[in-house]
Amino acid sequence: MKALRLHGVGDLRLADEPAPVPGPAEALVRVTAVGICGSDLLWYDESGIGDAVLTQPLILGHEAAGVIVDGPRAGQRVALDPQVPCGACETCAAGRGHLCPQVRFLGHSVTDGAMRELLAWPAANLVPLPDAIDDAAGAMLEPLGVALHALRLARVRPGDSVGVFGCGPIGLLLIQLARAAGATTIVATDRLPHRVDAARRLGAVAVLVNGGTERVILLDATAGRGVDAAIEIAGEDDAIETAIILARPAGTVVVAGIPAGDHSTIAASVARRKGLDLRFSRRMNRVYPRAIALVEAGLVDVASVVSHRFAVAEFEAAFRTAVRRDGLKVILGPSATAPAGDTP
Secondary structure, three states: OEEEEEEEOOEEEEEEOOOOOOOOOEEEEEEEEEEEOHHHHHHHHHOEEOOEEOOOOEEOOOEEEEEEOOOOOOOOEEEEOOEEOOOOOHHHHOOOHHHOOOOEEOOEOOEOOOOEOEEEEEHHHEEEOOOOOOHHHHHOHHHHHHHHHHHHHHOOOOOOEEEEEOOOHHHHHHHHHHHHOOOOEEEEEEOOHHHHHHHHHOOOEEEEOOOOHHHHHHHHHOOOOOEEEEEEOOOOHHHHHHHHHHEEEEEEEEEOOOOHHHOOOOOHHHHHHHOOEEEEOOOOOOOHHHHHHHHHOOOOOHHHHEEEEEEHHHHHHHHHHHHHOOOOEEEEEOOOOOOOOOOO
């Protein structure tokens, strides 16, 4: 089978490897779609994320869908839940498997990911896909789950105002989820004009980051009150600061972005004086059934965040596109399901 491995900073190599052999309670999956996530780009750019560093060549990719090729479920289309907690520790017993200290995660540390033809993965983590959700949309259930978990932490209620700071794919999914949750006013920022435009199309009052002047515009959009819930999903200090400044007193700020270099700073005096509830979001927790239900009900359009599709053999062009942030989500598949660089 073909597998795409990261050997060092910017050093991806596509090579032939033996097909994996499923272990107990595992099934073999033929991967049909895998998204390039911002965390994959951190591995690509820095050979690690925070204190997790590259110790051996690693297959990236955790946003994935495929078809089971063996066992009693052969032929079933599935989305891959990428995290496997130990199930035995105190954290898992409390229902927080995403925070398990021993969690295995596709494409992270020493656990090979989904940028390959075949993958052996626990059958319990293979979530059946309804016919209405195609393979690319099935891969997008993972970033939708990340957005859904962050929104849960933000405790958004009908009638609330919400800020989303970072309008990449997860940010755009957050805007859709906030609307579905009943938010009356949604404000958003990003550094890239095409992402600001996408946020506006989804109903947000969105502005381009411009030296802090965007904060005045967005504060005016909330009638000077600020937002009830502010979610940072850019991985940048400026976005965290904007979230803190625009949050109302006693509001909630959720930090969900992953910074380069593993350090973030906050405007501590402002956060303290407002008495903000500052929360950190990691990945997702038991969200696939709800994510699928939201897509099937038409409340979230995951296809709207897919802008480019490439065959795995075109990985160099795919990663160049993702690194430049030319569009939104870049999808890799066995072959391009649309022309390379096609924007739906």
